[in-house]
Amino acid sequence: MHTLDDLRAGRLRGITRLDLCQGLTHFPHEIFELADSLEVLNLTGNALAELPDDLYRLTRLKVLFCSENAFTHLPHGIGRCPALETVGFKSNRITRVEAQALPATLRSLVLTDNALEQLPEALGDCAHLQKLMLAGNRLARLPDSLARCERLELLRIASNRLTALPEWLWQLPRLAWLAYADNPLPEGFVAPASDGHCPTLSWQDIRLEEELGRGASGLIHRAHWSGQAAPVAVKLYKGSITSDGSPLAEMSACIAAGDHPQLVRLAGRIDDHPQGLPALVMQLIEAHWSNLAGPPSLDSCTRDRYPEARRLGLPAVRRLVAGIASVCAHLHGRGLNHGDLYAHNILFDTVGQCLLGDFGAASFHPPTARAVELLEVRAFGILVEELLGCCEQDDQALRELARACQQADVPARPTFAEVLSWVITQASLAGEPGNPHRRRSPH
Known part of the structure; x- marks a missing residue:
């Protein structure tokens, strides 16, 4: 962190x-x-309410963060910045965004946790827009002009006031990561009223130990549960809005996901925490598991970053593809869209076993709502392509599968059930479980 004194003394020249x-x-x-x-x-964490109109003088400025300030509107000076790509104004008091505030080079706009009731139609003129974060506002509709944003890949509209999702949403050719939970949507697009299959555990039977990690939605602790000898993990959810949506919506999705070999096993929920914090008790992941990749950077915007040294054998890549296809088919069969199907949310081991985690962006849909599923199929296709980029040898059949899943004609993409059927068939032909053979893809 820099200081105002250093800035005024000229000690920061050239940074x-x-x-x-x-x-x-x-x-x-x-x-x-x-x-x-x-x-x-x-400039996050200050008390700013305005920016200068001549902000364009910062001719090389690509990224501007002004979260946790006192802005009530998106400053017009932003719109004239010639190189500005990423704009972040999370957790302000913004009630309006006007066309003058939108730079022509905009790729990522983060307005999470504000008070927006509408967006300008001019947003559809942002031809380079890839990432739009709007969770935790008061939006009752999206501007139809967004249908023109054909490069849009990630959209967060959870925890708003949307009563319907626009039809054009399902036709966006590059949209792959969508979160819309916690809106007053029609039945089937909201969390089910009952989660009775998840046991309720008593807080008195839990003994917390060290903290294992923390994220936007809560804290994870190692713990002991009197119901079993092996240690468990306990996630304590907090109530603030995250960039993906509501932590409680995440908890509902974790419960609704059910049991699957590629999901972390859930032991039960806790409703009697002393501070009233909702919590889940789950399987403790062993230390040899690691994240498949790191989250996107400012430059990559919507693409994960893989370690340069990450190299995977083709059998491991095939097992990863089979496991991910299987768990996605399971989730969509239960009417659940993960919303954040990224390598950084996948734990794996060296032989290609995997676990899909982080349901913070998950949303419900009727199991027959194929359009929702086909957006996530594109995320799967991107993931397959990335895995091949880390692979020690190429596999033309998997490349064809990745292309089929990412094609711009959304209705022509295969469903996860079709992808899984193809993977099983190819594995059978190869004589190796979960190992696709070099054959044609589903399309």
Whole structure:
């Protein structure tokens, strides 16, 4: 983190990223002295309500973060920045966005946890838009102009006031990651009223140990449960809105997902926590499992980052593809869209066994709603293509499968059941379980 004193003393000349969090109420004009080099400006956690109209003087600025401030509208000065691609104004008080505030080069717009009731039709003119984060607002509809954003790949509209999802949504050729839970949508698109298949456990039977991790939706602890000798994991959910949506919606999705070999086993839920925190008790993952990739960067926008040294054998890649296809077919058969089907949400071991986690972006749909499933099929196709990029040898049949799943003609994509059937058939032909043979893809 940088300081205002360093900025004013000229000690930050030539930097490409500036992080200032010092209770600012006004934009420091000394920032303009960094115009020749500054690419990332992070003013999160201040008390700003305005930005200068001549922000365009920062000619190299690509990323602007102003989350957790006091903005009530998206500043117009943003719209004239010639190179600005990523704009983040999470957790402000924004009630309006006007056309003047939208830069022509916009790729990622994050307006999570604000007070937006509508968006401008001009949003559809953002031809480069790939990522749009709108969870936790008051939107009752989306502008129809968004149908023109054919590069849009990730859309978060959970925890709003939407009573219907627009038909054009299912035709967006590149949309792959969609979250819409916690909206007053028709029956079938909301969480089921009953989750009676999930046992209720008593907090008195749980003994928490060390913290294992924390995320936007809650904390995970190692724990002991009197119901079994082996240690378990306990996730304590918190109530604030995340970039994907409501933590409680995530909890409902975890329960509804049911049992599958590629899902973390759920032991039960806890409803009597002393502070009233909802919680789930689940299988503790062994230490030899690791994340398949890291989450997207500012530059990659919607694409995961794989370690440069990550190399996988073809048998492991085939097992990964088979496992992921199987769990996705299972979820959509239960009317559940994962919404965040990424490698960074997949745990794997060296032989290709895998577990799909993180249901923070999951949404419900009627099992017959094929259109929802076909969007996630594209995410699967991208994942298959990425896995082949890490593979020690190529597999033309899997490349054809990846292409079929990503084709722009959305209705022509295979369902997960069709993908799984193809994977099983190819594995049988190869004589190896879960090992697709070099044969034609489903399309």
